[in-house]
Amino acid sequence: MKFLMVCLGNICRSPIAEGIMKAKLVAANIQGKVDSAGVLSYHSGEAPDKRAISVASKYQIDISGQVARQFRRSDFTDFDVILVMDKSVQTEILSLANTDQERNKVKLLLEYAGIHEITEVPDPYYGGQEGFEMVYNMLDEGCKRILFNLSK
Ligand code: 4NP
Numbered sequence: 001m002k003f004l005m006v007c008l009g010n011i012c013r014s015p016i017a018e019g020i021m022k023a024k025l026v027a028a029n030i031q032g033k034v035d036s037a038g039v040l041s042y043h044s045g046e047a048p049d050k051r052a053i054s055v056a057s058k059y060q061i062d063i064s065g066q067v068a069r070q071f072r073r074s075d076f077t078d079f080d081v082i083l084v085m086d087k088s089v090q091t092e093i094l095s096l097a098n099t100d101q102e103r104n105k106v107k108l109l110l111e112y113a114g115i116h117e118i119t120e121v122p123d124p125y126y127g128g129q130e131g132f133e134m135v136y137n138m139l140d141e142g143c144k145r146i147l148f149n150l151s152k
Helices: 013-027 050-060 087-096 098-105 127-152
Strands: 001-008 033-036 081-084 106-108
Touching: 001 013, 001 050, 001 087, 013 033, 013 127, 050 127, 081 087, 087 106, 098 106
Parallel strands: 001 033, 001 081, 081 106
Antiparallel strands: none
16 A cells, blocks of 8 residues: 655654654555655755654654655555645645546545544644644554554
């Protein structure tokens, strides 16, 4: 399974999601591909936000080598599922899709995980470290459930 994680800047939420999903695939000995991208090009070429690197490292996940990039049209063919963090990101990515097949690949990560009480991973950029901690926990639970559901 090939997963693309997408947020707005590709420096906070989606790099954490990429790191978590990669670690879970390795731990479960599942073959797969995981990458992340942002709607914006503003942070392209940058490493993840220090606070994102910090929260991931707390859980033994190293995301410091990741490099931000913008979502591109070819991602619709290169990935099986495009997991977006919130509805504004979903709207942006859907606006780039040309076919139903492309549109059908775009899922809110938490909904795809079967979590319906909270469907959006909030943008932690303008908050403190505790926001990153909450985002980490949401993404960890989401990725866990996604792999569990795929194994059924
Ligand atoms: P992310 O957070 O979408 O989780 O990477 C953001 C990072 C930067 C900006 C917005 C969101 N920004 O506007 O610069």
